[in-house]
Amino acid sequence: MGGDLVVAQSSNPPSLDAMTSSSGASRNITMNVYETLYGFNEKIEPMPILAETVEISDDGLKYRFPLRKGVLFHNGKEMTAKDVKASLERYRKVGATGSLLEPVESIDITGDYEVTLTMKRPTPTFLEAFCSPRAPAVIIPEEDGAAEVNKTSLVGTGPYKIVEFVPDSHVRLERFTDYSQDTRYDGRDGFGGKKTAYLDSATFRIIPEPGAAVAALQAGEIQILDQIPVPAARRLEDNPDIDLYENLQWAFNVFILNTNAPPTDNPKFREAVQVALNMEEIMGISTEGLFNLNPGWVYPGTTYDVGDLASAGYYNQADTARAQALLKEAGYNNEEFTILTDSNIPEHGRSAVVIAEQLKAAGINAVINQVDWPTALKLRMEDTGWNGWTLQMGIEPYLGPVAIMSTLTGKRPHFVKNDEQLDGLYQELITGQTSEERKATFAKMQTRLYETFSIIKVGDSGLMQASRSSVKNFKSFRFPRVYDIWLEN
């Protein structure tokens, strides 16, 4: 056992201050370094990590978190309630998703190893939201509690500690020898469990060029490639030195329609777009063949799965004649239909090209406006000037209905003009007492989305990862876990 493992990823982590960044490039690294009180297990259910458990009062207003004792930070100090309070207070201020603590009235130290959250109102979905790894509510030392964004000492409680960060080059992690294993579990489980650091060190190398990353894997300079282009993976299928991992529940590809700007302000027009699209073609080209067709708004087989409810006759129709009839009914007069997309995420651009061609065939005057990612995010916040926006939703579908629907409700949903009925259902969803109740509400929401056509589900896209065959016990997950894996010659 031991040795140094090199993982390659294409993007530079914008920050290693885990709670302030929702970037996947950061998460890949930081989730090996920091830990949260609660996190998701493999089945996406909340599990205690740094907390012993949680006790929720009957009125749903108090969350008492007793903490595990003897947990050490990378600086050698023991984690106590003071650190937890300081971390959560900082999360409220600078956390990229700090709003998830909005329902929390106060964070109080109720013992040396105990913290209690008092809620403003009962929020049955709070614990699930609190587990979100998007920009995780990690526990850091009290001394870092007042640190500005990106100014912490990068100290956590995880099995690996950060020893070097050279932007655009690499991040080096070293085994934390005093790591406090969570012996309540048998092995790793989702974001938690009993983590064992077998490797002496793990280096995350930033290799932006996919061809160069594949070459480095073949040459044995890297052992894990976080994302390998599908055509390259197919080429390496028979290579005995390489193992491939398909993760088919990685992201949703969606097409968002602006309900505020003509012609997409007309529901009939949006319906025409929905029935005109050939999802299999869009997904096949945009994902290079690694996808599942799925009309539902959650992954198949997960808690809230309601199947293809309400999608019959709308999903993957490729029905040009019906689209043309609907366009006529909508009074469409060849107005420009602008598809906003970007060049940074290849799936976005490729989807836009296929969608535009399919819509043109149905008689829609589709034009593509391809810009860079920050510009796309700026333009989509404009109320007009765009009609369709191609987006790959990564973490939200993993988190489930609440996370997805929160982007489609409120003052500024993705499709611009808010839908009161959907807003009402969202409130019902987050206050539903049991998962059965919430599932029933979610079914109504999926039905509603197939009535308004304000956002179109295109399909589920997969992630292809690769490793050298010397890497043992690796399992594809939301981030490359460098613990519980080892190298064999």
Next chain:
Amino acid sequence: MTLFIVRRLLSAIPVLFVVSLMSFVIMWLVPGDITAVLGGADASPEEIERIREQVGLDRPIYERAIIWYSSLFHGDLGYSYLLDRPVVDAVLERLQVTLSLATLALVIATLVGVLLGVLAAVKHNTWLDQGSMIAALVGLSIPDFWFGIVLIILFGVTLGWLPTGGFVPITEDVLGWARSMTLPALTLAFTQMGVIARMTRSSMLDVLNQDFIRTARAKGMRAHTVVFKHALRNAVVPILTVVGVTTGVLLSGAVVIETVFSLPGVGRLIIGSIQRRDFPIIQGGLLVTASVFVFVNIIVDMLYGFFDPRVRDGR
């Protein structure tokens, strides 16, 4: 000569001022900002506003301009919020990589380019001339990213002689540094070599047909003395211009080569910062690269004087 240098240095000030102003204004005009990176696609308008306040983007443009210029006059290029370090440090860290790459590539490109050009001119209208120029043309025409990948597959994957990418600082391991720099420097040199070879050839052909060369030959001077001492020295000024421009281009960062070989150089720093909208790095980085260009041009002008006394004496 001193007056000449002082005059050139002073004339650089307005150039750099215009560059700083333009980079500032462009950054103001470009849509999107750092919130895209920190907030992501699902950030609410409130979250975006909060991030803008944190990084000072909510301040009016004139206030930001005052801060930028007052820091600049104190020799401070600003602070990168994303990289958590002063812009000067961020650029200097990357300059080590870029300098390594540019120097090696320049040495290879100049040596090979000049030799090919001289050979082509001396053996004018022979197969050697045509062969050298075809090689130069191939270097000019082949896309550098493609050539880089071919070298990686050949020397990195198939033969396993050299690493496929990454950078090893010379201070850590000299051999490792040389190994990590070989393929990127060769790739970069191959594409730059063509320009130098073609310029050398045409410049040499002009000189070789002049009377003083004929006289030198008639005196019975040895062929290589005629070519390298008399002809090349007189043909060097246009070659120097091309080498000067190439140096400027290489020092400001060869972003494609840096990307293919995963080198953390200045080019990738600036391109990455544009994608992240890391305004201080973009503004500071552009100013540094513009300064490099100006500085290299001044050196080239001084070298003109060294090689050609007419320039030195102001004739």
